[in-house]
Amino acid sequence: MSTDRQIIHMDQDAFFVSVEVRKNSQLTGKPVIIGSLSDRGVVTSCSYEARKFGVHSAMPARLARQLCPHGIWIRGNMDEYSKASHEITEIIKQQVPLLEKASIDEHYIDMTGMDKHYGTLKCAKEIRANVIRETGLPISFGLSVNKTVSKMATNECKPNGELSVAKTGVQPFLNPLSIRKIPGLGEKTFIKLSDMGIRRIHTLSEVSPEYMTSILGKNGIWLLQKAKGIDESPVIPYHEAKTIGTQSTFHQDSIDVDTINHLLTSMVMELAFELRQNRKQTACITVTLRYSTFETVTKQAKVPYTALDRVLIVKTKELFKQLYQKRLLIRLVGVRLSDLVSGFEQIDLYSESEEQYSLCQAMDKIRRRFGPGSVKLASSIDLNL
Incomplete structure (x- = not known):
């Protein structure tokens, strides 16, 4: 499979919080935390303002309250979030040839072969503008040669941003990033590699395949390919x-x-x-x-x-x-x-x-x-x- 693909990754910014802000504009710019209202629960999502205090998803509610005592807690409404997700999918689906819904707030779009007819970057900008205009919800996108790099590009430009990484710029883009930024890299693997002095993608990309296999097995090769910006996984059509x-x-x-x-x-x-x-x-x-x-x-x-x-x-x-x-x-x-x-x-x-x-x-x-x-x-x- 050619690496000259054109893959767009679109991700809603703090999706559940954004839906709540759309309902109540007074929450704009506030440290909003969505999750259980009891101390025994956990954080499901939080605004970027709350993240500045160290709050993050899956964090115990008790700890989140300690870190962000003035946080505004909302139980959340899954029915509303699901409806908003379907709404966004329908908007994107009408404008692209191949769409994968990766999660409730993430989509991959394969625009390979369309660039000669209509600029992919221009198209991505228009899709993003349409979603924002029609739903009132913020969204970011990354555009690159495969799913891994486009997703990482999105993560680097959030919130409410756009980032295009051309084929020639993939390794320069990846090199300075922490290995923690690689999608799918778990906490245990991160700690193991960090203890070995492998903390940046640049360092990881220069490790030999044999050594990676010896310490992580088959996952070592998979991780090494990610560090080198290699990912041939296809965009899977949403209707399938x-x-x-x-x-x-x-x-x-x-x-x-x-x-x-x-x-x-x-x-x-x-x-x-x-x-x-x-x-x-x-x-x-x-x-x-x-x-x-x-x-x-x-x-x-x-x-x-x-x-x-x-x-x-x-x-x-x-x-x-x-x-x-x-x-x-x-x-x-x-x-x-x-x-x-x-x-x-x-x-x-x-x-x-x-x-x-x-x-x-x-x-x-x-x-x-x-x-x-x-x-x-x-x-x-x-x-x-």
């Missing part, structure tokens, strides 16, 4: 976003609604676990119902981005109740989750109570050790369909 689903055909056609609801609960829990394992959330649920007559009906609903069991179970049962109108025997039920995007923790740290989030974490830990079917809600056990 992966879906996950499951269905069950009964041994005997059934009319036992309670038992079917228990089965749906079990199915949703398995799908939600798969979402969290892949660090994804869903914004759309589809329930399928097949009667004994082989007539098949479906019903779909949008939900705020989530990967938590409770939200998905409640909505799935609502859809089943709306679907099951004929009171005929049922042959099959199915559940599908779609409109998947990355970033489970960012969304769900506050979309439900801390107890719900902690419960999911505890249950997932058991599942990873003993298998996906090792944990179930009491209501979903002993199904005899």
